Amino acid sequence: MKNKSITSRDVDFAKWYTDVVQAAHLATYSNVKGCIVMEPNGYAIWEKMQQVLDHMLKETGHQNVCMPMLIPENLLRKEGELVKGFAPEVAWVTMGGNKELEERMCIRPTSETLFSDYFHEVLKSYRDLPIKYNQWVNVMRWEKETRPFLRGREFLWQEGHTIHETKEEAEQETRNILQLYRKFFEEYLAIPVVTGRKTEKEKFAGAEYTLTIEAMMYNGITLQSGTSHYFGQKFSKAYDIKFLNRENNWDYAYQTSWGVSTRMIGGLIMVHSDDNGLVLPPKIAPVQIAIIPIKQTELVNQKINEIEIALENSTMTYMVDCSEKSAGFKFAEAEVNGIPLRIEVGERDLQEGLITVVRRDTREKRQVKTSDDLLLILQEMLDTMQQDLYIKAKERRDQLTFDAHTFEEVKTIMERQPGFVRAMWCGDEACEAKMKEIRGTKSRCILEDAKPIDDVCVVCGKKAKHLVVWGIQY
RNA sequence: CGAGAAGUAGCUUAACUUGGUAGAGCACUUGGUUCGGGACCAAGAGGUUGCGCGUUCAAAUCGCGUCUUCUCGACCA
Numbered sequence: 001m002k003n004k005s006i007t008s009r010d011v012d013f014a015k016w017y018t019d020v021v022q023a024a025h026l027a028t029y030s031n032v033k034g035c036i037v038m039e040p041n042g043y044a045i046w047e048k049m050q051q052v053l054d055h056m057l058k059e060t061g062h063q064n065v066c067m068p069m070l071i072p073e074n075l076l077r078k079e080g081e082l083v084k085g086f087a088p089e090v091a092w093v094t095m096g097g098n099k100e101l102e103e104r105m106c107i108r109p110t111s112e113t114l115f116s117d118y119f120h121e122v123l124k125s126y127r128d129l130p131i132k133y134n135q136w137v138n139v140m141r142w143e144k145e146t147r148p149f150l151r152g153r154e155f156l157w158q159e160g161h162t163i164h165e166t167k168e169e170a171e172q173e174t175r176n177i178l179q180l181y182r183k184f185f186e187e188y189l190a191i192p193v194v195t196g197r198k199t200e201k202e203k204f205a206g207a208e209y210t211l212t213i214e215a216m217m218y219n220g221i222t223l224q225s226g227t228s229h230y231f232g233q234k235f236s237k238a239y240d241i242k243f244l245n246r247e248n249n250w251d252y253a254y255q256t257s258w259g260v261s262t263r264m265i266g267g268l269i270m271v272h273s274d275d276n277g278l279v280l281p282p283k284i285a286p287v288q289i290a291i292i293p294i295k296q297t298e299l300v301n302q303k304i305n306e307i308e309i310a311l312e313n314s315t316m317t318y319m320v321d322c323s324e325k326s327a328g329f330k331f332a333e334a335e336v337n338g339i340p341l342r343i344e345v346g347e348r349d350l351q352e353g354l355i356t357v358v359r360r361d362t363r364e365k366r367q368v369k370t371s372d373d374l375l376l377i378l379q380e381m382l383d384t385m386q387q388d389l390y391i392k393a394k395e396r397r398d399q400l401t402f403d404a405h406t407f408e409e410v411k412t413i414m415e416r417q418p419g420f421v422r423a424m425w426c427g428d429e430a431c432e433a434k435m436k437e438i439r440g441t442k443s444r445c446i447l448e449d450a451k452p453i454d455d456v457c458v459v460c461g462k463k464a465k466h467l468v469v470w471g472i473q474y
Numbered sequence: 475c476g477a478g479a480a481g482u483a484g485c486u487u488a489a490c491u492u493g494g495u496a497g498a499g500c501a502c503u504u505g506g507u508u509c510g511g512g513a514c515c516a517a518g519a520g521g522u523u524g525c526g527c528g529u530u531c532a533a534a535u536c537g538c539g540u541c542u543u544c545u546c547g548a549c550c551a
Contacts, residue, residue, distance in 0.1 A: 003512085004500095004512075005486095014544090014545080015544090018544090022485095029542090029543070033541085033542070033543095085550095085551075086551095088549080088550080089549095089550075110551090141550085143549090143550070144475065144548085144549065144550080145548095145550085151550080198551070202551070203551065205551070207551085210551065212551080224551070227551060229551080259551095293509095294509065294510055295508085295509045295510090296509090324509095325509090325512085325513095326508080326509050326511090326512070326513050327509055327510060327511070327512095328509085328510085328511035328512050328513080329509095329511085329512045329513085330511095330512090331510095331511050331512080332511070332512045333512080335511095344510070346510055348510060356510085440547095473550095
């Protein structure tokens with residue numbers, strides 16, 4: 001039994017994706033071009049992500065702040081590379097009334113400039129360092145092509161901005177955050193990621209280097225899912241962020257920034273979900289258990305009441321669907337919304353002292369004795385499902401990861417079925433550009449600690465410098 | 475931003491070729507019967523046909539413009 005309103009994933013992946021977004025009531029198109037309305041089911045996932053990540057960030061010494069949404073033009077223009085990188089996507093604000101009195105401003109596409117200006121104001125001494133701030137805000141980038149969650153003109157994210165006394169400490173922060181993101185993806189979102197360094201061409205405008213986590217979607221397309229940038233002293237020199245060091249000399253601070261966005265929701269969908277709708281890893285699902293009465297008799301209601309009381313004293317989240325819909329409708333509804341477990345409570349089972357628990361991902365039904373420890377069983381099932389989703393995603397990822405030794409090989413692989421292609425690269429931008437001819441293949445990241453698989457560049461045949469993961473991106 | 479396609483009730487759509495009262499299914503409301511995989515019967519409500527201009531006695535239908543969405547490119551941490 002397949003969901004009627006969802007195009008099959010194997011027939012048309014793009015259509016399937018938007019069908020799932022809408023059928024699960026995550027978001028709907030708004031009348032503001034390129035902007036979506038995040039509906040309760042979608043926003044709840046974001047809140048859950050925020051809750052977990054925010055905790056992880058605070059545990060590692062970060063504090064939340066909030067910067068203005070508007071950036072004056074002169075402030076934005078101080079760091080040249082950043083401006084060049086973002087110029088085409090920046091939205092400018094026009095003021096009503098007497099325009100001559102107003103300074104031209106843009107809506108933040110990212111907040112390095114604001115944080116830098118602030119750091120310039122407050123930083124005096126090495127004793128003030130490190131400063132590790134984060135903000136949960138919306139940003140605006142005037143994208144030409146948009147897709148719900150994956151690329152929008154306005155989106156929500158967290159952006160961390162830190163300054164440090166030494167190069168080593170700032171670089172350590174850049175790496176630590178990358179590991180924090182990796183942990184969040186693997187342990188909570190159940191999404192395996194490849195981590196590494198961006199090439200010069202693909203790095204953040206204005207960064208010394210960019211570290212990235214790259215996730216593979218079910219169809220083999222890559223989603224850049226989070227980045228952590230090391231700025232060195234580039235911004236601190238442009239914005240004059242300096243302090244008196246331990247030797248009583250002026251020094252420029254070493255800076256980082258990093259972020260993940262609502263794009264993660266898109267990734268979550270495209271890695272785990274299926275033709276019946278959304279599949280959510282239990283640890284990130286806003287509601288973990290749906291309790292469904294087959295028919296609301298006295299006996300059924302009484303049992304549900306008992307279960308509710310038990311669940312109230314656990315950490316599991318649940319909902320009871322006591323709408324007037326038929327049982328089958330409620331099953332389908334719980335599935336399309338991606339609720340990890342469903343408890344079916346009906347007369348027939350209860351007569352035999354049973355209730356039925358169903359897993360969303362496998363749709364496997366399990367009969368549980370009412371005398372058994374239900375909470376323990378539910379928690380076990382949630383844990384198993386969490387693990388299974390990760391294993392399944394990893395198997396899919398590994399299956400679509402290939403080593404290539406020649407340009408022709410890369411071409412054959414990408415034209416047959418996109419995925420991650422590991423291939424050597426000489427470091428020359430011309431070779432990187434040449435790869436784009438194959439269905440827009442781009443470097444995803446340089447694998448810094450990996451063993452080389454060959455001596456020569458897959459494109460030009462000259463001596464290779466790096467092992468690079470290549471892919472087609474969203 | 476370029477090429478193509480499409481906009482009719484919340485959704486999917488019919489009528490458009492050949493201009494003449496906009497019709498259905500799903501969803502919704504009410505009442506009743508149901509309930510172990512998207513129930514059934516009956517009644518009801520819901521439309522300035524995306525928007526603007528033009529042609530015409532008359533426009534959902536023809537023409538022009540515009541906006542939005544989708545697909546493919548280009549662009550894009």
